[in-house]
Amino acid sequence: MRLSRFAALTSAFFVTSALALTGASAAASAQLPTATGYVALGDSYSSGVGAGSYDSASGSCKRSTKSYPALWAASHSPSSFAFTACSGARTGDVVNNQLGPLNSSTGLVSVTIGGNDAGFADTMTTCALQGESACLARVAKARNYVDTTLPGRLDAVYDAIGAKAPAAHVVVLGYPRFYKLNGTCSVGLSEKSRAAIDAAADDINAVTAKRAADHGFSFADVNTTFVGHELCSGSAWLHSVTFPVEESYHPTAAGQSGGYLPVFDSAA
Numbered sequence: 001m002r003l004s005r006f007a008a009l010t011s012a013f014f015v016t017s018a019l020a021l022t023g024a025s026a027a028a029s030a031q032l033p034t035a036t037g038y039v040a041l042g043d044s045y046s047s048g049v050g051a052g053s054y055d056s057a058s059g060s061c062k063r064s065t066k067s068y069p070a071l072w073a074a075s076h077s078p079s080s081f082a083f084t085a086c087s088g089a090r091t092g093d094v095v096n097n098q099l100g101p102l103n104s105s106t107g108l109v110s111v112t113i114g115g116n117d118a119g120f121a122d123t124m125t126t127c128a129l130q131g132e133s134a135c136l137a138r139v140a141k142a143r144n145y146v147d148t149t150l151p152g153r154l155d156a157v158y159d160a161i162g163a164k165a166p167a168a169h170v171v172v173l174g175y176p177r178f179y180k181l182n183g184t185c186s187v188g189l190s191e192k193s194r195a196a197i198d199a200a201a202d203d204i205n206a207v208t209a210k211r212a213a214d215h216g217f218s219f220a221d222v223n224t225t226f227v228g229h230e231l232c233s234g235s236a237w238l239h240s241v242t243f244p245v246e247e248s249y250h251p252t253a254a255g256q257s258g259g260y261l262p263v264f265d266s267a268a
Helices: 002-031 056-061 068-076 091-098 120-148 150-164 191-214 253-267
Strands: 037-042 081-083 106-112 169-173 218-220
Touching: 037 068, 037 091, 068 081, 068 106, 068 253, 091 150, 106 150, 120 150, 120 191, 150 169, 150 191, 169 191, 169 253, 191 218, 218 253
Parallel strands: 037 081, 037 106, 106 169, 169 218
Antiparallel strands: none
């Protein structure tokens, strides 16, 4: 009888202690602030070059009200929205110039980066102006950079984001393939050049997806939505060579709303 009573008292003690500890833990968790703010980082594919409707205050960064970050913020009303993506940005520009708004209350981050590091603009200029042989050589140089140097550059960006916004869910978005092969284009680049450019896009997306995954970030593949809307498809969501020239090979407003926004919304 005494042993039974002792056992009952002991059990009650441990149950009470466990409940007290659980309650304390729950109370502590309840006091932690919820991270809800949204920060949009990256290059011209995030700033919205090609979509028009640029914010004059953003200057040469050309941030568009029709970009996927602006569209997402308008429809979801995050507690705060900081838009620092900038046309022409490379990995170093993100680390040095765009991370200011990140902090412990940042709940969501989006970023596209790496294309300019790999020489996107120079590659497309070479392909458009210098013919197939020069195009293939320049694409091969870009693909070598993507395979050997870009992973470390992406690591530096992702490490910096994680350090400044440890509670954030980070969505890294890729780039679309530019061309529908064997499509309706009858002039311009050769089919071999178009195939090489698409292969380079696949390379940069594969490297980006791997580096993002290794940092615990989500990767959003926009090729799932751009299928049927590449150049030479007859229903392109990308500009070909256009004026102003910096909008060439960038998503249109439809590419931002129909190509980028849905995959970001799903991943966010």
